[in-house]
Amino acid sequence: MKEENMLPVHIQDLFGGDVINFKGKPYTVIGVSRSFRVSHYCCLKARGVNDRELLEELLPFDFIVMKKTVEPSSRIKAS
Secondary structure: OOHHHEEEEEHHHOOOOOEEEEOOEEEEEEEEEEOOOOOOEEEEEEEEOOOOOEEEEEEEOOOEEEEEOOOHHHOOOOO
């Protein structure tokens, strides 16, 4: 992925379907949920874009990942 199409985003602001760069690899976010066992942490679940590897990481709320941006003209408009 090109770095110019990436923006830094807090982990708690991610949604399912977002494409992120984590540890140098592209992943598609499945979901982000709050951890009830460890306060102030989120559980990130994602699947690798190329190798379909499953990622499950426990990360702090303020952790920042690089998210792929979408051009405004290609977004679906809600009516």
